Amino acid sequence: xxxxxxxxxxxxxxxxxxxxxxxxxxxxxxxxxxxxxxxxxxxxxxxxxxxxxxxxxxxxxxxxxxxxxxxxxxxxxxxxxxxxxxxxxxxxxxxxxxxxxxxxxxxxxxxxxxxxxxxxxxxxxxxxxxxxxxxxxxxxxxxxxxxxxxxxxxxxxxxxxxxxxxxxxxxxxxxxxxxxxxxxxxxxxxxxxxxxxxxxxxxxxxxxxxxxxxxxxxxxxxxxxxxxxxxxxxxxxxxxxxxxxxxxxxxxxxxxxxxxxxxxxxxxxxxxxxxxxxxxxxxxxxxxxxxxxxxxxxxxxxxxxxxxxxxxxxxxxxxxxxxxxxxxxxxxxxxxxxxxxxxxxxxxxxxxxxxxxxxxxxxxxxxxxxxxxxxxxxxxxxxxxxxxxxxxxxxxxxxxxxxxxxxxxxxxxxxxxxxxxxxxxxxxxxxxxxxxxxxxxxxxxxxxxxxxxxxxxxxxxx
Numbered sequence: 224x225x226x227x228x229x230x231x232x233x234x235x236x237x238x239x240x241x242x243x244x245x246x247x248x249x250x251x252x253x254x255x256x257x258x259x260x261x262x263x264x265x266x267x268x269x270x271x272x273x274x275x276x277x278x279x280x281x282x283x284x285x286x287x288x289x290x291x292x293x294x295x296x297x298x299x300x301x302x303x304x305x306x307x308x309x310x311x312x313x314x315x316x317x318x319x320x321x322x323x324x325x326x327x328x329x330x331x332x333x334x335x336x337x338x339x340x341x342x343x344x345x346x347x348x349x350x351x352x353x354x355x356x357x358x359x360x361x362x363x364x365x366x367x368x369x370x371x372x373x374x375x376x377x378x379x380x381x382x383x384x385x386x387x388x389x390x391x392x393x394x395x396x397x398x399x400x401x402x403x404x405x406x407x408x409x410x411x412x413x414x415x416x417x418x419x420x421x422x423x424x425x426x427x428x429x430x431x432x433x434x435x436x437x438x439x440x441x442x443x444x445x446x447x448x449x450x451x452x453x454x455x456x457x458x459x460x461x462x463x464x465x466x467x468x469x470x471x472x473x474x475x476x477x478x479x480x481x482x483x484x485x486x487x488x489x490x491x492x493x494x495x496x497x498x499x500x501x502x503x504x505x506x507x508x509x510x511x512x513x514x515x516x517x518x519x520x521x522x523x524x525x526x527x528x529x530x531x532x533x534x535x536x537x538x539x540x541x542x543x544x545x546x547x548x549x550x551x552x553x554x555x556x557x558x559x560x561x562x563x564x565x566x567x568x569x570x571x572x573x574x575x576x577x578x579x580x581x582x583x584x585x586x587x588x589x590x591x592x593x594x595x596x597x598x599x600x601x602x603x604x605x606x607x608x609x610x611x612x613x614x615x616x617x618x619x620x621x622x623x624x625x626x627x628x629x630x631x632x633x634x635x636x637x638x639x640x641x642x643x644x645x646x647x648x649x650x651x652x653x654x655x656x657x658x659x660x661x662x663x664x665x666x667x668x669x670x671x672x673x674x675x676x677x678x679x680x681x682x683x684x685x
Contacts, residue, residue: 224453225408226263229270229420229443230254233460234519235357236273236304241364254458255368257522263453264408265415266446269361270439271353272304276421279353286330287340295331298324305356313366316359319376323352344430347390347422351377351431354419354439362417373413377424377431381407383449384423384442386432392567392591393422393432395445397504404449418446434498435567436587441498444514448501452512457494458519463527464491467542467676474525475541479533480506481655482540486624488571488654490545490585492516496654497569499529506531535625539633539683542675544621544668547583549573550596554609556580559599566595571620573652573662583620583652583662619668620652622660623675627653634659637675641667644674 230241234254239246243253258265271279278301285291299306302324312320326349329336339345355376362374375382383403386393400423407416420439425432434441440457447455463474464486478486478493480503487493493516505512517526552559559580563570569588573581584592596612603610627633637659638648650662663671 224263225266225450226261226454226456227266227268227443227447227450227452228254228258228456228458229268229439230361230458230519231439231460232270232273232275232357234458235269235361238308238310238360238364240519241361242368251520254519254522255365255370266450266452267361267365267415267417268420268439268443268446269354269357269417270420272302272357272360275302275304275353275356276350278303279350282327282330283340283346283349286337298327301327302353302356305360308360308364310360310363310367312359312363316363316374319374320356320359323355327352343390344425344428344432347393347433348431350391350433351419351422354421358417358419365415365417370415371413372415372417373411374417375407375411377419377422381410382418382424383407384418384445385426386423386434387425388432389566389591390425390430390432392435392588393425394567395423395434395441395501396426397445397448397501399426400445401449404446408450418442435591436585437495437498440494441501444494444498444501446501447512447514448504451505451510454513455515456522457514457516458522459492459516460518461492462518462521462525463516464493464541466540466680467672468492469673469676472676475527476525477528477530477533477535478540479535480529480531482533482624482657483529485622485655485658486541486543488569489543489620489622489624489658489660491541491543491624495569497567502529538626539623539679540625542621542623542672542680544619544672546586546665546668547618547620547662548586548589548592549581549583549615549618549662550592551579551581551613551615553579553611553613555603556610562599563595566591568592568595571652571654571660573650581650583618586616617665618649619663619665619671620660621663621668621671621675622653622658623679624655624658627657627659637661637679640674640678641671644670646671646674 385396385399422433465472484496570582
């Protein structure tokens, strides 16, 4: 049997968080000691350490900007979390690490290398460097801690995750990934296999592609499908999913898959709606693996399990919200929804009919969304001039998950509570039949969440 452990960026940001020790003067157990004694083979998937991905994105922007006057950061500074690990690397890991660092150096010194920043496949591989460095560090610490382990880098032939489509927002080839995962498990005897998350290889072009924001979660869930894993643990810096992003909110112990997808749409700290595709496929095939979200230093403490169906869906489970952009299309909009879904744009429909469509898109996906829409508009302009798009920033999507189908007047209750707090509701936007969502101003996200949580969860529990 196989267990998959995916560790978030904060969970792999220091050696102590992996192997245990003292951090900030307090003892912590570390992830690896909590996994000791597990009979299952372990696939350990890393996110980039801390804020490394943000640093890489800034590095790429600055390298692309002719107005940049400050020198680009050295690799040791770009991967500062890793530099502070102070590890003595094995020869193989040293070579892998050197190849990453050398590529960063060349961007700063070689004009031909810098021109490759116009190639999205090259940029995608730069984005993946944070995960690759984190995986090297995780492997070395596991090796030095006595684990029987192997590092499988994204550029290795046996790396199983196959992607398709846009290099900067790729889809997953589940069939090929499953075939490769079986071969990898059969051909690799180590007890723990350590992978970088966030992306995979396009087998037809032999180039890397990233799975965009939340990509490490998505890759972990895809690999639980591909390996038929018994269990998947997603480790973060909180004890599972909270009933709201409010001080004192309790952990939600269990979420049905549909409610989990709705909560993710509202921005709860869950794998995104698209990321959960691999879990739905297992459920559709009659299998239900253990899937949980837990604090990396308290894996067996309070946590949230995601199951196929949950009995708590009849009452309000949680409240969440996130910043969004709102797009409104009018005219001959044939094919726009299929285009967005086919290009992995996550959106919630606000209103729609034959010649008008309004959608909410998480603003963290803005660059990719704008690119897809621009290409769609160019295609439509070649056929007709009848498509117009209106774009609004500074909006929020907030709402409640659970209880909508079984509670009389819940929609009116939510709207009334928000209105009494002076929060203007611009539109309704429900991501599922068992959730109720609203488009508000971005500045009203926090007070809106606090109001709905206090009145619909906290007061009803007292």
